[in-house]
Amino acid sequence: GQTIFKSKLTDLSQKFDSQDYLKTNYAFDSGTVAEDEILKFNLKNLFETFSSGVRGDVLRNTGPGPTVYQLLSACEAFREIIASDHLQQNPQEVKKWLRKEPGAYDWSPAMHGRRRRPISKGQSRRLLKWDANQPHPPGPAQVPPVDCVLTLLALECACHDVDAYRAAGRGLVSLLKPGGHLVTAVALHTQHYMVGAKKFFGLHLEKETVEKALQEAGCQVLRCRNTPVSYSEAHCINEGICFVVARKSPGA
Numbered sequence: 649g650q651t652i653f654k655s656k657l658t659d660l661s662q663k664f665d666s667q668d669y670l671k672t673n674y675a676f677d678s679g680t681v682a683e684d685e686i687l688k689f690n691l692k693n694l695f696e697t698f699s700s701g702v703r704g705d706v707l708r709n710t711g712p713g714p715t716v717y718q719l720l721s722a723c724e725a726f727r728e729i730i731a732s733d734h735l736q737q738n739p740q741e742v743k744k745w746l747r748k749e750p751g752a753y754d755w756s757p758a759m760h761g762r763r764r765r766p767i768s769k770g771q772s773r774r775l776l777k778w779d780a781n782q783p784h785p786p787g788p789a790q791v792p793p794v795d796c797v798l799t800l801l802a803l804e805c806a807c808h809d810v811d812a813y814r815a816a817g818r819g820l821v822s823l824l825k826p827g828g829h830l831v832t833a834v835a836l837h838t839q840h841y842m843v844g845a846k847k848f849f850g851l852h853l854e855k856e857t858v859e860k861a862l863q864e865a866g867c868q869v870l871r872c873r874n875t876p877v878s879y880s881e882a883h884c885i886n887e888g889i890c891f892v893v894a895r896k897s898p899g900a
C-alpha cells in the first residue's frame with residue numbers, strides 16, 4: 649500500500665486549474681517528451697479502436713476534463729457525444745475552444761490538419777455533472793443506455809481506493825447497453841499528479857486490477873495495451889499507461 653499525506657493534497661473542486669492542466673500535459677512539441685509520447689499513445693489507440701468496429705449511436709465521455717483530443721476519432725464513429733465532468737471549469741474551457749474565443753486552447757497540433765472539429769456547436773452535446781463516486785451516475789432517467797463509455801485518465805484521480813475504483817467501474821458499465829464498449833486509459837501505479845503548483849491525489853492501480861474490475865463489472869476485456877512511458881516526474885508520479893477496450897457481456 650501507499651502512504652498518502654492527505655493534508656498535502658489539494659481539494660480538487662476549487663483548485664483544479666484547467667489551463668494549467670492543459671499547459672502541463674498537452675503542450676505538444678513545445679512541452680516535455682514524456683507527455684507528448686503519452687498523448688501519441690492514446691491518440692493511436694483511440695484511432696485503432698474507433699476505426700475498427702467500436703461505433704454506434706451515442707457515446708458518453710466521462711471525466712473529459714478540459715480536453716478534446718479524446719474525441720478526434722470517436723466523433724467519426726458516433727452520432728452523438730455526451731460529456732460529463734465533475735468540475736464546472738472544464739466544460740467552460742472546452743466551450744471557449746468551440747466558440748473560438750480569445751485565449752482558447754489550441755488543439756490544432758493534435759488535429760493533424762483535420763478540418764472537422766471533434767465536437768461542433770451544432771452537434772447535440774449535452775453536459776451532465778458526473779461524480780465517479782456516486783453509486784448511481786446520471787443514468788437511464790436522463791440518458792438511455794449508450795453504445796460506448798469513454799473515460800481517460802480520470803478514475804485513478806477520482807477514486808481514493810481500489811474498492812471505490814471497482815464501484816465506479818460498475819457505475820460506468822451500468823450506463824452501457826449490453827454489448828456496448830467501455831474504452832479507458834489508466835495511468836498505472838500513480839501516486840499523485842500536479843496541476844500547476846498544486847498536488848492532487850492519484851490511486852495506485854495495477855494493470856491486473858483494472859482488467860479484473862472490468863470483468864467483475866460484467867465486461868469481457870477485448871484488448872489491453874501498455875506503454876512503459878511514464879509522465880515527467882515533476883508532473884506526475886506513475887509507472888506506465890494502459891489502454892483497455894472492454895465489451896459489456898450481452899447477458900450483463
Ligand SMILES: C[S@@+](CC[C@H](N)C(=O)[O-])C[C@H]1O[C@@H](n2cnc3c(N)ncnc32)[C@H](O)[C@@H]1O
Pocket residue numbers: 660673711712713714715718733734735738778779780781799800801802803805806807
Ligand atoms: C487527470 S484529469 C484527466 C482529464 C482528461 N480526461 C485527460 O485525458 O487529460 C482528471 C479528471 O478527473 C476528473 N475527476 C476528478 N474527480 C472526479 C470525480 N469524483 N468524478 C468525476 N470526475 C472526476 C477531473 O475533473 C479531471 O477532469
